Amino acid sequence: SGCGEDLLKAALVIQNWYRGYSARLKARQRYALTIFQSIEYADEQGQLQLSNFFSFMLENYTQIHKKDPELLARLFGSTLQDYKDRQDYVSHIDVPDSYHGPRLQFPLTFTDIDLLVEAFKQQQILHAHYVLEVLFETKKVLKQMPNFTHVKTSPSKELTICGKFQSRAAKLIFRSNGLPSGSNTYIFNGDFVDRGKHSIEILMILFVSFLVYPNDLHLNRGNHEDFMMNLRYGFTKEILHKYKIHGKKILQILEDVYTWLPIGTIIDSEILVIHGGISESTDLNLLHRIERNKMKSVLMSPIPLNEDHNNDLKKNKINTTIIPREVKTNGSLSEQLTKHEWEQVIDILWSDPRGKRGCYPNTSRGGGCYFGPDITSKVLNKYQLKMLIRSHECKPEGYEICHDGKVVTVFSASNYYEEGSNRGAYIKLCSGMNLRFFQYQVTKATCLRPLYQRVNTIESSAIRILKERMISRKTDLIHAFQLQDRSKSGKLPMGQWAFSMENVLGLNLPWRSLSPHLVTTDKSGNINYMSSFEDIHIQKPLKSGWSDGAQSTLIETLYRYRSDLQIIFNIIDSDHSGLISMEEFRAMWKLFNSHYSIHIDDFQIDDLAERMDLNKDGSIDFNEFLKAFYVVHKLDNVNKSDSKLA
Amino acid sequence: LVEQRDSRGTELVVAEFHKKIKDAFEVFDHEANNTVDVREIRTIIRSLGCCPSEGELHDLIVEIEEEEPTGYIRFEKFLPVMTKVLLEKRYRPIPEDILLRSFEVLDPSKRGFLTKEELIKYMTEEGEPFSQEEMEEMLSAAIDPESNSIRYKDYIAMMVVDDG
Numbered sequence: 034s035g036c037g038e039d040l041l042k043a044a045l046v047i048q049n050w051y052r053g054y055s056a057r058l059k060a061r062q063r064y065a066l067t068i069f070q071s072i073e074y075a076d077e078q079g080q081l082q083l084s085n086f087f088s089f090m091l092e093n094y095t096q097i098h099k100k101d102p103e104l105l106a107r108l109f110g111s112t113l114q115d116y117k118d119r120q121d122y123v124s125h126i127d128v129p130d131s132y133h134g135p136r137l138q139f140p141l142t143f144t145d146i147d148l149l150v151e152a153f154k155q156q157q158i159l160h161a162h163y164v165l166e167v168l169f170e171t172k173k174v175l176k177q178m179p180n181f182t183h184v185k186t187s188p189s190k191e192l193t194i195c196g197k198f199q200s201r202a203a204k205l206i207f208r209s210n211g212l213p214s215g216s217n218t219y220i221f222n223g224d225f226v227d228r229g230k231h232s233i234e235i236l237m238i239l240f241v242s243f244l245v246y247p248n249d250l251h252l253n254r255g256n257h258e259d260f261m262m263n264l265r266y267g268f269t270k271e272i273l274h275k276y277k278i279h280g281k282k283i284l285q286i287l288e289d290v291y292t293w294l295p296i297g298t299i300i301d302s303e304i305l306v307i308h309g310g311i312s313e314s315t316d317l318n319l320l321h322r323i324e325r326n327k328m329k330s331v332l333m334s335p336i337p338l339n340e341d342h343n344n345d346l347k348k349n350k351i352n353t354t355i356i357p358r359e360v361k362t363n364g365s366l367s368e369q370l371t372k373h374e375w376e377q378v379i380d381i382l383w384s385d386p387r388g389k390r391g392c393y394p395n396t397s398r399g400g401g402c403y404f405g406p407d408i409t410s411k412v413l414n415k416y417q418l419k420m421l422i423r424s425h426e427c428k429p430e431g432y433e434i435c436h437d438g439k440v441v442t443v444f445s446a447s448n449y450y451e452e453g454s455n456r457g458a459y460i461k462l463c464s465g466m467n468l469r470f471f472q473y474q475v476t477k478a479t480c481l482r483p484l485y486q487r488v489n490t491i492e493s494s495a496i497r498i499l500k501e502r503m504i505s506r507k508t509d510l511i512h513a514f515q516l517q518d519r520s521k522s523g524k525l526p527m528g529q530w531a532f533s534m535e536n537v538l539g540l541n542l543p544w545r546s547l548s549p550h551l552v553t554t555d556k557s558g559n560i561n562y563m564s565s566f567e568d569i570h571i572q573k574p575l576k577s578g579w580s581d582g583a584q585s586t587l588i589e590t591l592y593r594y595r596s597d598l599q600i601i602f603n604i605i606d607s608d609h610s611g612l613i614s615m616e617e618f619r620a621m622w623k624l625f626n627s628h629y630s631i632h633i634d635d636f637q638i639d640d641l642a643e644r645m646d647l648n649k650d651g652s653i654d655f656n657e658f659l660k661a662f663y664v665v666h667k668l669d670n671v672n673k674s675d676s677k678l679a
Numbered sequence: 680l681v682e683q684r685d686s687r688g689t690e691l692v693v694a695e696f697h698k699k700i701k702d703a704f705e706v707f708d709h710e711a712n713n714t715v716d717v718r719e720i721r722t723i724i725r726s727l728g729c730c731p732s733e734g735e736l737h738d739l740i741v742e743i744e745e746e747e748p749t750g751y752i753r754f755e756k757f758l759p760v761m762t763k764v765l766l767e768k769r770y771r772p773i774p775e776d777i778l779l780r781s782f783e784v785l786d787p788s789k790r791g792f793l794t795k796e797e798l799i800k801y802m803t804e805e806g807e808p809f810s811q812e813e814m815e816e817m818l819s820a821a822i823d824p825e826s827n828s829i830r831y832k833d834y835i836a837m838m839v840v841d842d843g
Binding site for chain 2: 039040041042043044045046047048049050051052053054055056057059060063064067386387388389433435481482483484485486527528531543544545546
């Protein structure tokens with residue numbers, strides 16, 4: 034064998050090895066993304082199922098009827114309690130001389146947009162006075178807009194479409210594609226507020242730009258433009274943190290502004306741009322007509338108008354319970370959409386396209402449906418449309434085309450789950466249907482890290498949140514494992530372990546491939562199922578002197594439901610004081626306990642209430658309390674888990 | 680994986696392989712319609728622990744593709760072919776020592792490293808050449824920034840740990 038042949042063989046070996054390695058990296062990246070996505074959707078489903086609890090609560094929490102009619106009004110979306118007229122309210126808020134942030138001038142002009150963008154770069158916070166003015170003004174203008182904005186492209190005017198617009202990508206997009214203006218039209222396809230830390234700043238830039246160029250900037254409502262979603266996903270917290278005095282007011286007005294956001298945009302009478310998707314029953318004519326502002330929140334399904342509400346209790350697309358008729362609300366029934374109208378809007382905001390033909394309930398999110406290519410064709414043809422552009426789902430490349438080119442997903446938040454998890458993209462469109470896709474990935478580093486490092490980052494982040502999921506269901510998991518482990522060996526074959534994991538956690542994940550990260554295996558390939566729980570535990574609140582054993586179930590329950598509890602408490606706490614009374618807590622917890630079938634004794638609840646009243650004054654600061662429950666990963670250097678989905 | 684001699688044992692092995700293959704396939708099946716893009720199938724096959732050469736991969740794909748290639752691979756066709764590959768333990772990965780010796784062949788004067796230009800030359804001109812993207816990707820991790828060369832022993836050690 035000559036020298037050349039050796040070289041050839043050597044090169045082949047290296048190339049072969051590298052390709053295998055690279056493929057495994059890419060697969061790991063994909064697995065991590067799948068984990069993030071599954072957990073996100075499971076959370077959304079948990080969110081939607083909260084509505085069951087609210088109905089249940091109302092049926093049983095009789096004190097509310099009498100003592101707190103406001104709470105009812107809040108929950109059932111009747112007109113907000115009177116807030117003072119804008120002149121009154123805003124004019125009472127002074128902007129002190131010491132304020133060095135941006136000062137907007139009404140009527141707004143493009144200089145105000147520049148001012149805000151500059152301020153945003155300098156990390157300045159816009160004064161509440163201006164925030165409120167902008168919100169009032171935005172609501173006023175939005176009210177005049179129809180449910181669907183009809184837009185025409187022209188050869189000279191390009192249109193840019195973004196979906197899930199978050200702060201870091203925002204900087205990049207505005208820098209490379211320019212700010213919105215008369216000659217630079219934008220459509221923002223929902224979800225402007227979400228897990229970023231600068232949602233209010235982005236929102237202000239968008240609203241101010243909208244007020245300056247109302248015909249060239251189009252905002253479509255997304256499923257996160259919903260005050261209930263904001264409670265869970267942190268936007269509420271962001272506002273209350275940045276605006277300590279006027280935050281509550283801002284939140285109130287914002288709730289209202291959301292409901293006035295248009296449902297969608299139609300470009301050149303050919304392209305439908307909406308946030309989620311469609312269903313087989315999507316009726317665009319109906320959607321053009323409804324009073325969209327009556328759609329308060331996805332969690333508040335309408336009270337039935339008719340006599341036999343029993344019919345409505347049949348399985349509908351989403352797991353929401355219809356509130357019994359006996360409940361009186363402040364608002365009249367005409368304050369709501371009909372059930373049919375409400376479902377139509379949910380479909381638009383929550384549905385996802387899939388390859389399978391037909392229309393099915395969207396079981397991973399719990400709302401809207403999965404729609405197939407046949408549904409797309411049918412609905413598009415019915416209204417003489419050629420394409421659907423939507424957002425709502427994170428895609429590794431920032432965009433995806435499916436259903437034979439008829440459905441396009443555009444997702445602008447790069448690194449959505451974690452640094453390196455996905456690219457972002459936006460679409461540019463001009464006359465005719467030439468769509469151009471622009472992809473990017475925002476990174477903290479000045480140059481891109483090697484692939485294996487990026488994959489390691491997202492993989493460990495994903496595994497981390499998955500393990501936190503596991504520990505929050507520890508009792509149920511162990512129970513399921515032990516049921517199958519008759520000989521009490523502490524081991525299970527892979528297939529049985531995977532089955533239990535999927536069943537208990539309700540996550541459709543490739544458990545076999547993930548198992549090396551989650552458990553240890555013995556020489557015969559059997560899983561040591563308890564090994565998952567060895568390096569991780571839930572930290573008990575330090576102050577309260579919790580003992581081990583009996584309290585561990587309670588702690589696990591509190592950890593598992595902490596997001597739900599936070600939302601429920603926030604709802605009860607209608608004046609956003611952060612405090613609820615012991616009485617309210619006890620009553621609410623008892624209901625929660627029985628509705629979610631948690632086995633916690635009465636005396637434990639009382640004990641819990643005592644512990645939560647940290648300064649013994651009869652009131653509970655629930656945010657503080659819930660913050661104290663977090664997961665400790667023993668092998669970490671850092672104590673607190675700062676995973677983004679926690 | 681454990682070698683089972685009885686037929687029921689083989690059934691179990693096959694069942695586990697099926698699940699493993701399904702998991703890997705689904706993760707790339709964006710539309711959840713049991714098909715994947717043919718370009719992703721190479722990644723899927725390799726992610727299952729197999730290391731076919733480009734040529735071997737090409738032959739495999741011909742087996743899995745439709746009579747009239749559509750650009751998509753269906754799961755129903757993929758599963759039996761891939762199961763056989765796993766059962767027969769085809770395309771086993773390359774042992775670390777052979778990998779090291781291959782680098783050494785490219786470095787006959789035994790310097791302990793390859794220059795960037797040398798690696799590019801061998802990888803893009805010999806064997807089953809890399810695309811530009813593959814080359815850039817390999818370089819980003821392999822290059823030691825101080826010497827601007829590839830210290831292959833260190834590189835292999837790093838990759839092997841990471842690969843699990």
